[in-house]
Amino acid sequence: MYLTSPIVYGFFQWYPEWRTTVSLIGFAIMLLGMVGASFANSVAELLATQGILYGLGGSLLFFPVYSYLDDWFIKRRGLAFGVLIAGDGTGGVVIPLLSQWMLDKWGFRTAMRAWAIISFLFLSASLVCLKPRPKARNAVGPVSRGFDMRFLKSPAFWILQTGNICQGLGYFMPILYMPSFAAERGWPNITGTIAVSLCNVSLVVGATATGWIVDRYHVTTAIMISCIGTMVAVFIFWSFSVYQPMLFIFAITYGVFAGGFPATWSGCANPVRRSYPVENGMIVALFTAGKGIASVISGPVSGALVEADTWKGQLGFAYGSGYGKMIIFSGITASFASISWVGKRLGVV
Structure with a gap:
């Protein structure tokens, strides 16, 4: 889904009149992927349906929203994009809890079919409201393409x-490994679920606030706030998560600062635009693909970090939990986002 974003956005630049049609096609493919996954009997079938089909359909459905955002918002585009990103956090609170309940009650196959029905109902209502901005009546000239x-x-x-x-290389690791980290500490299973939910709730606040900052200050200001906040969350709160409350504090701060980072993308076109013309949506699409590349790499890297962790039982605090090297890696990769601030100081960004 992440990696196809520049291709999808590029298509909409050439054929903007196809946005609604492609959204509907993506909607159908996504539902097909969910229903197909409920009949899967092997890992390959699950990968093809819930992985490839669902990801492709989600990409075709989701990325027209970027171009609609450019249509409707100018002065407060950063805030609008932040609210859009905040939707991930809202879904991340409700969906895991609801999905787990359905899985426990009905099993995988029925739960997937039920979720397809829920998605159909809610997304159908959303698509009705998703429309491009009307063109001015006195507009003349050909439609700009490409x-x-x-x-x-x-x-x-x-x-x-x-x-x-x-930043993306380490971003996914704490979120994905929070439940297993909590289990490793011997805490109840609900601890990890609560931590992830708190992280997603905080993302709503972080993304919205970051979008507001992007509208008012240079984008590197928002990036540095996110960068420093993420480092504090990882190196202080996660590192010392020897008690459940500290893990919850980490989840909240990480959700605010790391979760809000994608909201900076809407402001990244401004420094580039000083030298070359560029569409805000294309920058967002390319940065989304960049995050996708990072997510693909971070999967095997995170597994290798846990597998190669020799600090377990040897060091104090969370560094001896078996996730010590992952903590260090996540904090260091977050710090690399500060390269944008260095670029600004040098007059390049």
């Missing part, structure tokens, strides 16, 4: 993208 790719020559773009990818 896009200018000269912005790829901009050092500002590559500095910001590098920081984005580096």
